[in-house]
Amino acid sequence: MAERKVRVRFAPSPTGALHIGGVRTALYNYLFARQHGGDLIFRIEDTDSNRFVPGAEEYILESFKWLGIHFDEGVSFGGGHGPYRQSERREIYKKYVQVLLENGKAYIAFDTPEELDAKRAEIANFQYDASTRGMMRNSLTMPKEEVDALIAEGKQYVVRFKIEPNEDVHVNDLIRGEVIINSSILDDKVLYKSADELPTYHLANIVDDHLMEVSHVIRGEEWLPSAPLHVLLYRAFGWEDTMPEFAHLPLLLKPEGNGKLSKRDGDRLGFPVFPLEWHDPKSGDVSSGYRESGYLPEAVINFLALLGWNPGNDQEVMSMDELIKLFDLHRCSKSGAKFDYKKGIWFNHQYIQQKPDEEIAELFLPVLKEHGVDVPFEKVVTVVGMMKDRVSFVKELWDVCSFFFVAPTEYDEKTVKKRWKEDSAKCMTELAEVIVGIEDFSIEGQEKVVMDWIAEKGYHTGNIMNAFRLTLVGEGKGPHMFDISWVLGKEETVARMKRAVEVLK
Ligand code: GLU
Numbered sequence: 001m002a003e004r005k006v007r008v009r010f011a012p013s014p015t016g017a018l019h020i021g022g023v024r025t026a027l028y029n030y031l032f033a034r035q036h037g038g039d040l041i042f043r044i045e046d047t048d049s050n051r052f053v054p055g056a057e058e059y060i061l062e063s064f065k066w067l068g069i070h071f072d073e074g075v076s077f078g079g080g081h082g083p084y085r086q087s088e089r090r091e092i093y094k095k096y097v098q099v100l101l102e103n104g105k106a107y108i109a110f111d112t113p114e115e116l117d118a119k120r121a122e123i124a125n126f127q128y129d130a131s132t133r134g135m136m137r138n139s140l141t142m143p144k145e146e147v148d149a150l151i152a153e154g155k156q157y158v159v160r161f162k163i164e165p166n167e168d169v170h171v172n173d174l175i176r177g178e179v180i181i182n183s184s185i186l187d188d189k190v191l192y193k194s195a196d197e198l199p200t201y202h203l204a205n206i207v208d209d210h211l212m213e214v215s216h217v218i219r220g221e222e223w224l225p226s227a228p229l230h231v232l233l234y235r236a237f238g239w240e241d242t243m244p245e246f247a248h249l250p251l252l253l254k255p256e257g258n259g260k261l262s263k264r265d266g267d268r269l270g271f272p273v274f275p276l277e278w279h280d281p282k283s284g285d286v287s288s289g290y291r292e293s294g295y296l297p298e299a300v301i302n303f304l305a306l307l308g309w310n311p312g313n314d315q316e317v318m319s320m321d322e323l324i325k326l327f328d329l330h331r332c333s334k335s336g337a338k339f340d341y342k343k344g345i346w347f348n349h350q351y352i353q354q355k356p357d358e359e360i361a362e363l364f365l366p367v368l369k370e371h372g373v374d375v376p377f378e379k380v381v382t383v384v385g386m387m388k389d390r391v392s393f394v395k396e397l398w399d400v401c402s403f404f405f406v407a408p409t410e411y412d413e414k415t416v417k418k419r420w421k422e423d424s425a426k427c428m429t430e431l432a433e434v435i436v437g438i439e440d441f442s443i444e445g446q447e448k449v450v451m452d453w454i455a456e457k458g459y460h461t462g463n464i465m466n467a468f469r470l471t472l473v474g475e476g477k478g479p480h481m482f483d484i485s486w487v488l489g490k491e492e493t494v495a496r497m498k499r500a501v502e503v504l505k
Helices: 020-035 056-067 090-102 115-123 142-151 199-209 219-238 263-269 297-305 320-326 341-354 358-372 376-389 394-404 411-417 422-435 443-457 462-473 481-504
Strands: 007-010 039-042 106-109 158-161 166-171 178-181 188-195 218-222 244-247
Touching: 007 020, 020 039, 020 056, 020 218, 020 244, 020 297, 020 320, 020 394, 056 297, 090 106, 090 158, 090 199, 090 219, 142 481, 158 219, 166 219, 166 244, 178 219, 188 199, 188 462, 199 219, 218 219, 219 244, 297 320, 297 341, 341 376, 358 376, 358 394, 376 394, 376 481, 394 481, 411 462, 422 443, 422 462, 422 481, 443 481, 462 481
Parallel strands: 007 039, 218 244
Antiparallel strands: 106 158, 158 188, 166 178
């Protein structure tokens, strides 16, 4: 068979916030499409109107924009296979339902919910299938005239898929290998409901994958049980030749590894399970998002890429471009991937180090503003460059470097006790004078003068430096001493020293 153009799709149902597992599915589709020079389609599967949540579609689109996952066609992107919102494709599905009915691959069923309940009560493990359809109210058991009359009368009905029993259905999965399922365990799935004139997920999904020329279906493991049915539907339509290849991605597991990751795990352990903050329009609940929690999109991408896949060596930090080169569906694991959220924090730390100081400073500005700090951008960049290796989130920068922007008004009691000696006030007064006289106030310039002075006086370097630090920082932390005084400048350094001497004596 000739090589097909790679066309993949991400097809969410707009039922709420996009779960982080869905983001990973979209990412793997994106990597696969880019690697093969193919297309990535954004399709909205909204045929279940009961579960529709306003705002969900916009939320999903904004999430991908933030993450840098681009679609080639689909809802809001356009393209030649539209419309891409299933609720706008009713007429198309109706036509294909008709095809199945005419080919005898599907039938009309009138059984009411009450009648179905009665059957379930009567027959243990009742399933609507080859063994039971003969005793139900459908177009296989009723004369055509009666069926037509009921439809004309406006009676509600569904269209069911007529699954032939006792047939092994083979699903070739790129990750799981060959999965074989006997058709007898499948029920005659509802494909269409007259009540809302809409198809169910299964029919719409297959018709669209076919019409949109989808070459590979890459989706979460939870859809694996539907795959045999999808294979049978492709066959019922006579579309075997263009059946996509399947790849069902491993489940995301709780950080502890037992069971499926849920929103509750995030609440319990304090990590987001959604890309962006989500405001539930019904309950009013607000759920945290990776963006609002201070994660960089590159870190989220890198973290997710490695949940269920690895490049075959121990390389961990990879840009989107590298991921596109290295990604390989065959290297995806079959078993679930533990959601090690601490690894996500680690990645954020890595990307903060990797990004230019200017970019991190830009992100830090709002935090400074919140604290009433307004200083030249250059100074922020310098401080960020000195301090960013200590943080995993931009907002943590404030805690480690606020003293650069705000002079201490109090001095940490413990540090004072330990480091402010009897002669500290005298020494700091002397040192302040020495500093006033320094001409070359560069880091090296200061260091030379101060070290010479200490040697000349025969002072203890540690004691001097500890006291000096206390006067500038207010406690015992911070980077190299002359880095601090250099950033503060001569005037501010001397002022802080004098104030400390006054307060501490
Ligand atoms: N609408 C389905 C979902 O919400 C799509 C599943 C599929 O990719 O076939 O995940």
